Amino acid sequence: MSPHAPGSTGNPEGGGTPQDARPAAPASPRAIAWARRRAALAAFWRSYRRQRAGVVGLVLLVGIAVMTLAAPLYTDESELRAVNAPGGRLEPPGTEFWLGTDEVGRSILLQVIWGARVSLQVGVVAALLAVVLGTLVGMFAAHFGGTLSWLLMRLTDWFIVLPSLVLAIALVIALGSSRSTIIVAIALTSWAGTARLVRAQTMAIEGRPYLERARALGAGHWHQMSRHVLPNLMPLILASATLQVSSAILSEASLSFLGLGDPSQISWGTLLERAFHAGAISYGAWWYMLPPGAAILVVVLAFTLCGRAMEAVLNPRLRGGQ
Amino acid sequence: MDIQPTTGVPAPPHGESGTPGGDSRHRPAGAAGDFWRFLALKASGAAVSLVLVLFSAFFIFRVIGGDPVKAIGGDSAMTPEQRAEIEERLGLNEPLSVQFWEYLRSVFTLDWGTSYVNNQDVTALLWDRLPATLLLTGTALAVAAGLGVWIGARAGWTQGSRFERVQVGLSLALWSAPTFWLGMIVIIVFARYLDLFPVNGMRSARGVGGDALSQALDVAHHLVLPALTMAAVIYAQYVLIMRSSILEEKGNDYLTVAKAKGLRDDVVRRRHAMPNALLPTVTLIALQFGAIFNGALLTETIFSWPGLGLLFYQAIRIPDIPLLQLLFIFFAGTTILANLLADILYRFLDPRVRTSA
Numbered sequence: 001m002s003p004h005a006p007g008s009t010g011n012p013e014g015g016g017t018p019q020d021a022r023p024a025a026p027a028s029p030r031a032i033a034w035a036r037r038r039a040a041l042a043a044f045w046r047s048y049r050r051q052r053a054g055v056v057g058l059v060l061l062v063g064i065a066v067m068t069l070a071a072p073l074y075t076d077e078s079e080l081r082a083v084n085a086p087g088g089r090l091e092p093p094g095t096e097f098w099l100g101t102d103e104v105g106r107s108i109l110l111q112v113i114w115g116a117r118v119s120l121q122v123g124v125v126a127a128l129l130a131v132v133l134g135t136l137v138g139m140f141a142a143h144f145g146g147t148l149s150w151l152l153m154r155l156t157d158w159f160i161v162l163p164s165l166v167l168a169i170a171l172v173i174a175l176g177s178s179r180s181t182i183i184v185a186i187a188l189t190s191w192a193g194t195a196r197l198v199r200a201q202t203m204a205i206e207g208r209p210y211l212e213r214a215r216a217l218g219a220g221h222w223h224q225m226s227r228h229v230l231p232n233l234m235p236l237i238l239a240s241a242t243l244q245v246s247s248a249i250l251s252e253a254s255l256s257f258l259g260l261g262d263p264s265q266i267s268w269g270t271l272l273e274r275a276f277h278a279g280a281i282s283y284g285a286w287w288y289m290l291p292p293g294a295a296i297l298v299v300v301l302a303f304t305l306c307g308r309a310m311e312a313v314l315n316p317r318l319r320g321g322q
Numbered sequence: 323m324d325i326q327p328t329t330g331v332p333a334p335p336h337g338e339s340g341t342p343g344g345d346s347r348h349r350p351a352g353a354a355g356d357f358w359r360f361l362a363l364k365a366s367g368a369a370v371s372l373v374l375v376l377f378s379a380f381f382i383f384r385v386i387g388g389d390p391v392k393a394i395g396g397d398s399a400m401t402p403e404q405r406a407e408i409e410e411r412l413g414l415n416e417p418l419s420v421q422f423w424e425y426l427r428s429v430f431t432l433d434w435g436t437s438y439v440n441n442q443d444v445t446a447l448l449w450d451r452l453p454a455t456l457l458l459t460g461t462a463l464a465v466a467a468g469l470g471v472w473i474g475a476r477a478g479w480t481q482g483s484r485f486e487r488v489q490v491g492l493s494l495a496l497w498s499a500p501t502f503w504l505g506m507i508v509i510i511v512f513a514r515y516l517d518l519f520p521v522n523g524m525r526s527a528r529g530v531g532g533d534a535l536s537q538a539l540d541v542a543h544h545l546v547l548p549a550l551t552m553a554a555v556i557y558a559q560y561v562l563i564m565r566s567s568i569l570e571e572k573g574n575d576y577l578t579v580a581k582a583k584g585l586r587d588d589v590v591r592r593r594h595a596m597p598n599a600l601l602p603t604v605t606l607i608a609l610q611f612g613a614i615f616n617g618a619l620l621t622e623t624i625f626s627w628p629g630l631g632l633l634f635y636q637a638i639r640i641p642d643i644p645l646l647q648l649l650f651i652f653f654a655g656t657t658i659l660a661n662l663l664a665d666i667l668y669r670f671l672d673p674r675v676r677t678s679a
Contacts, residue, residue: 160609161609161611161612161657162375162654162657163613163614163616163654163657164612165616165619165620166612166616166634166649166650169634169638170379170382170383170646170650173646174382246498253500253503254501254620257500257502257623258620258635259638259639269500272500272502272506275506276506276624281506281509281521282521284514284515286507289506290507293500293503293506296498296500296503297495297499297500298498300498301494304497
């Protein structure tokens, strides 16, 4: 049943792929390892390039990242403050303000560009935290077994089943809303999927002969995990993290929309919340609500496309379609 | 093949086919007649989960959860006597262990306290709002599941076709769109500009006459937009799940046999591939029950649909702790029970689970 069955080749670290070029001259083990890694990376890139949707997603992401990081270079941050609002109230899109203005006269386009900073930051950091937590739990449960692992997996099941947004809302209310509590709440409610995935994959890896060899040579738990299991898990974790970013961005938007965001900061979710409460619907101000949501859609879609393409490259089950 | 079969993001764990009690396969499940042991195992698991929900509700809302006194008093300044009086009333001056005991007692006596806002009994509020949520989620689920499974199966069956690419692209886009944003767009287009449906609420404010038919039609008219908005996101997940599970079945021998018998392609898909592909889908759909509450919360907020989601949203703004606590327990508990039900149902649907030792 498990798509990540034992014997998944094609991991950049999965020793023994045919592409492994052995250098002719005797080299240090480290050099060999690096050569192998480079070759695996090149092989990964070759297969990734064939995933058209994945390439589109990647191009979108790079473009958005550049636009977001370079925002201070081509926009004026001070115009984000309500007192400096340059335009009139709820102006429709025109030549001066390409996407119109909000209820105090600030440019929507400017706010969407600056909102990307918070949305992306929260999304990426929360996803990273969730994946790290999920990986630790999954590896621990798979490696050690026993009652504690059983309990950990029950906890994982519990988190998978619960309505994540409801739980995240409860956490944010309890901890008080700020950027960091939102990150923590999203991470705490979204690690469980990764934990289950990592556990299944770790168990598959631990059955392989080279781990038996490592154990026979006296490798400790730490060495086995960090040197043999984790490198093998890495590609899978990366793909999972990419997909996690999309759901984290959506969660952040939902939390902010429900009024739990940091009111002093502009994110896409808080923009939509303000649009909703400023009566953009009854005013017919479509330019106020269309751009932030479209931005969320594009970024989430881009991360999803990349994640799916990575999964497709790394998972032989999915690749084996033809 | 540019978009690969995966289940999309809310990704039910790819790992172990995703039963919440994924481990049941590893344990000796017993013989075919051993249904009761299976039931006891699953039920005890669900009971433990429920207890965990009760503990976490207490922990989140009482131990780390802000200052209820401030929530009641609002921004107005309070004298220490007033503070003490409110604390006394809420039992906040008791030690935590006593509070926890009181909390457990309230769980079993079903006395969940009164709302901070209007002193209404929160349990009554819950029962009052429940039918609206059931109507909305039920309609959305029926539309999404029916359409999603059908389209997903067709898409998986014709892998590589234009139809498949369009459907998968559409589903991915729908999944990536925030529910509440979709709702806002839908309102602006269909309610404001085209004026086909009411903007929000569940009944017309003016009233539509006393007879049951026109009442029902009025509610149905209000239901269309929120139900479609909510269905859109769930639909996308079902398409992706069903598609990948059809893809898993596609290479199997029994399908070649069916084709070799000369059955029409359509019959092979509907009669042979679909029933098998539906099995993993049932589990995955069960795992998504939680996501349905997420959707209901956002949809009801946008459309002012007077259900539990809107109630939860209004409670967030206060924050109204007793109400939030009850709704949290209700949402989580319902999800756990729904999963238990799906587990049991799965056993009846899939004979392999029953017979495999």
